Amino acid sequence: MKHKKIISAVVGAAVAGTIGFGAHANEMVKYEVVDGTIPQSLTGVAGDVANGKKVAINRKKGNCLACHTMPIPEEQFHGLTGPSLEGVAERMNEAELRMRLVDPKVVAYDTMMPSFYRTGQHRVLKDFEGKTILEAQEIEDVIAYLRTLK
Amino acid sequence: MSKKPRVKLPKSAQKGEIVEVKTLATHGMETGNRKGKDGNKIPRLILNKFTCSFGGKEIFSADMHPSVSANPYIAFNIRAESSGEYTFTWIDDNKEVTEVKETMTVS
Amino acid sequence: MTKTNENMVRVDRREALKVAGASVLAIGFASTAHATPEDAVKYIGEKTGGAAATEGSAKVTIKLPEIAENGATVPITVVVDSPMTDADHVKHIHLVADGNPSPQIVSFNLTPGCGKAEVSTRIRLGKTQNVIAAAVMSDGSVHTNKQEVKVTIGGCGG
């Protein structure tokens, strides 16, 4: 895939630099998009594989199984609208996965996949206004988990 | 709005014929396990008893628990013996009784 | 990945859903405690006075969808093989769940006047589990059978 270089179009009121755990959604991490990827970790803290798997399964969080088949046989009913995530680590590197999770519309404008780290969508339910679906560290955790799917 | 239970009983039958009876009541069947918007448990309120009787004699009954779906549907069979009136009764947790009577002619 | 509507229309829902495993979903029972298969057996024992049950009895047929579209309303029919005479009939059919907050679902009380031991109703199942039907005969014998139902999980985080 070839893409024009896009310079970080940052969403929300970005607070540069200092972000870690428990970041409030309206203090979003600034990130840079390079050739349709996000090379830099959002938090600088290594992702937790076990927590990433939990977040991926959780129907209120990643809910990845809604659309993707995953190598998690103990979970019943995997969705089929998206590609299977078995072996996804062979197909996408960390930077590509980060882009797909943070805001997939940058590389696939018509995708059904939610942007897990973005705010400002149209007519968001009041309880979720100004909040991202996942927190920055949760994004990193899910990436770490997905990287194990070889 | 009072919603009468629906009862489907054939108007007529041959003596000895086994006929199917279908009943459909309208009731929320509140389980007692749900929490309301205020965070408090919504008290249990279900239809707990259904009875079909003929000539004062019970032919069929059901003891229902919260795992019966809202708007309870119960279908069963009866053997047509003689013409007369069948009484169908539902009782809820507050002992409120709903009754429907249907007549079947047996020849 | 081809996603044209026309070639997907005839998807057999049951086949599609056989991508299986095990699930947890609550429908109207926001309860953490769930009955276990042991609770179900114990409950049946209480209801039948502890009579030894013939398990997996061919006399008891349970008709349930293999996959329930929604656990809130699952249609079920139970048929017990019995002549339903004064001398030999089914007295009770107990429906029992081994994964709901409590095992009891409904007990049907039959008489020879029923002519036929076949009953249908609709039940709530909080998750994938077994439904057990226990038939108590007029001679006191107990026949049971069970059937697993997969309860679907909704797509949106719900």
Add this chain to the structure above:
Amino acid sequence: MHKVKSVTAMAVLLGAGLALGACTTESTTKDVMKHPYKEVWSGYSTATPETRAMQDDDFANPYMPYVDAAAELWDTPAGEAKKSCADCHGAPDDAKGGSMGIPMKGVGAKYPAYDPESHGPINVELRIQKCQTDHQKAKPFKYESDELLGMTGLVVMQSRGMKRETKAAEQSDPLYPAWLQGKAFYYQRRGQLDLACKHCHEDNAAILVRAELLSQGQSNGFPTYRLKWQKPGSLHRRFRGCNNNIRSEPYAYGSDEYLALETYLAWRGRGLPIEGPSVRK
């Protein structure tokens, strides 16, 4: 916006003749008349045999006690005018439509209709309310009340099996502005999950999301008894539920936005038989 060909975008282009893009204002008449689906199907066709059986047998259909109760209300004089529905329309199934000559048969297939007073679409629910206000001089049933659901079911039922029809997509039709508005709604992403109706019901219809087989989002089964609700419900309740699921602020029952969407959906489902009151998962 930069253009990138993605798998999804490709799939959309390959998909069932989807000439309708995200833009709505520049459509030519020819474009807008094109059907978005090659084959239109009802949610009934992908329901399980058990759910279909519940719908097929009016006795087993748990919506019907509500309709029974509404049939009693139909004959009951109400309001200051002390008129019943029957006084003007005859029996619900009267082909001549009583003294006013307005039969209920066909209403479910033709609505939403144009309402000259509001200069926009009016659906069956709002029409019943308007009848109560204007002719019975009565307080209308509340939207989504048991009474209105029962009455809507009773009215729509008279059109069962009739095919959905609408001319709303024709520029000369008074419903055309609502059709355009509904179309814009259909293709607009919304909510924290950032989904438009079309992402599920056009791009991915008949594909599983978890255990949920996505439908075409057709309206021909409404009002419906939904197993999940364990209760009858209106199309606008379904809209609100869908919006909530994608974490988008829902609109009010009977709102202009939902009436426009209802008008547009009727067009997407034209030709489908009216099934209401149906049974759905």
